[in-house]
Amino acid sequence: MARRMAMKFYMTPGSCSTGIHILLETLELPFEVWIINIPAGDHLRPEYLKINPRGTIPTLVLNDGRALTDFKSIALWLAETHPRGKLLPEDPALAARAVAPGWRAPGWRGAAWSPMRAWRA
Numbered sequence: 001m002a003r004r005m006a007m008k009f010y011m012t013p014g015s016c017s018t019g020i021h022i023l024l025e026t027l028e029l030p031f032e033v034w035i036i037n038i039p040a041g042d043h044l045r046p047e048y049l050k051i052n053p054r055g056t057i058p059t060l061v062l063n064d065g066r067a068l069t070d071f072k073s074i075a076l077w078l079a080e081t082h083p084r085g086k087l088l089p090e091d092p093a094l095a096a097r098a099v100a101p102g103w104r105a106p107g108w109r110g111a112a113w114s115p116m117r118a119w120r121a
């Protein structure tokens with residue numbers, strides 16, 4: 001029997017990446033979890049920077065090897081490639097409205113804010 005490919009999900013428990021973890025579980029997708037220990041500096045190791053040069057989590061490596069390295073991009077990709085999960089409204093106008101304000105709301109991870117970034121300073 002053919003084995004289903006699993007995406008690789010790089011995350012830190014208790015961080016913003018938990019939101020993507022919930023989406024992956026909600027959609028019942030096959031994925032491997034790779035823990036990135038930020039306090040230990042895993043996110044700045046060369047092998048991780050090869051995958052995500054920004055050195056942040058979450059990262060989702062797709063089955064074709066491409067890496068999505070931003071919370072909002074991953075969430076949008078999941079919503080658009082798995083419409084049965086109804087993560088976004090079917091009506092494009094409503095979906096646009098749902099995404100636009102969400103870009104600034106806490107539920108959709110804000111790009112500029114990071115409590116962990118201070119650890120690097």
Ligand SMILES: N[C@@H](CCC(=O)N[C@@H](CS)C(=O)NCC(=O)O)C(=O)O
Pocket residue numbers: 015016017038043055056057058069070071072109110111112113114115116117120
């Ligand atoms: N724009 C990125 C930022 C992600 C981000 O800043 N993640 C934090 C954890 S919540 C992180 O990786 N911090 C480590 C660092 O900035 O050094 C996104 O929205 O995915």
